[in-house]
Amino acid sequence: MKISYREAMRQAMHEALAGDPRVFLMGEDVGKYGGTYAVSKGFIEEFGPERIRDTPLSELGFVGAGIGAALGGMRPIVEVMTVNFSLLALDQIVNTAAVLRHMSGGQFSVPLVVRMATGAGRQLAAQHSHSLENWYAHIPGIRVLAPATIGDARGMLAPALADPDPVIIFEHAQLYNLEGELADDWQCDIAHAAVRREGSQVSVFAYGGCLPKAMQAAAELADAGIDAEVVDLRVLRPLDTETIAASVRKTHRAVVVDEGWKSGSLAAEVVARIVEDCFYDLDAPPVRVCSAEVPIPYARHMEEAALPQPAKIVAAVKELLNA
């Protein structure tokens, strides 16, 4: 069945709300407005304001409330509108949710799911175009997911809710309108990276909003006679080093695509692991395709120029192959 990424996410939440009375949704505009990205449309009518809770504009406050609910035995889904606003909740996420199990000597766990939109590409200018997945992927104690396909949008929430520790789900804002077939076997784990396209000459690693760009680049490369493998990282913390390394051992070349800025990026972490684990399998230096190190511009042409694009990925691969 062909559905949108938004619909897949909606189905996942609907299933969770319908199937487990401990699950509730909380966040800015998730109720009456139906969600800023319309993912929870109709939920408040179906599940009522007790389980679909509109919150004040205080990320620090409502993420903290979510942590408290989780500690109290609930399975909250907290929607922080976008990663840009999650900076206000960093203290709760990093200093509380991520460390309570440790600080309590294992007495408490925080089975919290935080969802947030991320990414640029919609002319929302520098304050609303961040891609800060790597900030969260830096923190021990939380699991970070980046569903980039219809299947992952449908399948990742259930195991995230089942996880006894905090899970952050990054939904790239440009993916919501993505349409595709939802396979019957959409159930998935939240531990492994996935090879989205098999190839032999170069491994292209991507996640979230960059995955469709990587797939497009691979298709263009195939037309040019270059056989690229595309690996969807999916799980940004903990990174699935095994799958990453297996791909590089096969192709001997790596291009890592990341909408984050290059300095201190998640791509940097992936490259570091490749070099640590696969140094003697590398036939060329690993390459990163990241966003330009500037505040993301508002003007469309400048924004496009600042972000990773299929053409940049194609060019990077060709340079790597001397093609």
Next chain:
Amino acid sequence: MLEFKLPSIGSDMDEGKLLEWKIKPGDRVKKGQVVAIVDTSKAAVDVEIWFDGMVHELLIEPGETIPVGTVLATLLAPGEKAGAPPAGRRKVSPAARKHAEALGIDVDSLVGRGPGGAVTLADVDAAAAQRSPAKPAAVSDRQAEMRKAIAAAMSRSKREIPHYYLSEAIAMERAQAWLSEANAGRPITGRLLMAALQLKAVALALKKYPEMNGFFRDGAFQPVAAAHIGVAISMRQGGLIAPAIHDVGEKSLDEVMRDLADLVKRARAGSLKSSEMSDPTITVTNLGEQGVEAVYGVIYPPQVALVGFGRIAPRPWVDAVGGLCVAPVLTASLAADHRVSDGHRGALFLAELRDWLQQPEKL
């Protein structure tokens, strides 16, 4: 930085196999020095370099087959300093280094074709492929290759060149008498052959008729001042090759003779120089030894003429005063390119050649 590219050794050559380097990085080379041996479809040829310099890097490994025009080596021009000092370590990808070690290949001996000249897995694999059962170029292969090369060149010639043919019977009494006399005082090894006189006569005749000497390229005739005469030499195992004796017109008969003997010996031993192979401006073929009366040859493109000599045989002849006699007679023929010259000029050329052979003392 100078680039030394694989020259075309003969117009029918589009690739060659590097057999051996005669130089190594750091060597100073002089223009004309033999720097490599390259196997063409016809023969193993000593390739000469055409400029002075110091060898910087050898880019191609012996055993590799490369197209004409491939850069074989880089050299520093006299006075030039190596640009960027070699930045410490050579670029060798970790995978290539490991793979080479497993195969027992010395990565320093490899040419890098990866980004920035890095040695990559592909380079190691290529070297391994070269090394493993290098099929020895069997004699039959060589013959088949030569046959193919001759077929290609001659087909092209007959396809592209509108040949016209002329012949002239030439009395050789004077030339033979002069030769006997000249050889009488010489040791056997220093004796002249009639072929030397013929070559010299052709070269001198060309001075007056330059449209027989040069190349037809890109739709136009390019005359060459010097007569580099290609001498058709039959190979013992079959096939033929026509390397040049340079500047025949400027050489004495003794020099021409010495060059001819040397050329035949080296052609059969397989050590011709690239310049000898690449720049004949006209070809002379002599099938007299085989007993034919005359030979009408096929021009070797991009040359524009070929002179053929048959055997010298006693024939009835009318002498200068109208008396019938028996004289040694040679049939000389000309095959020429009608795009460049006309029969009238060709006839004058043959007449000029005949006249030169009547005055051997001037050759």
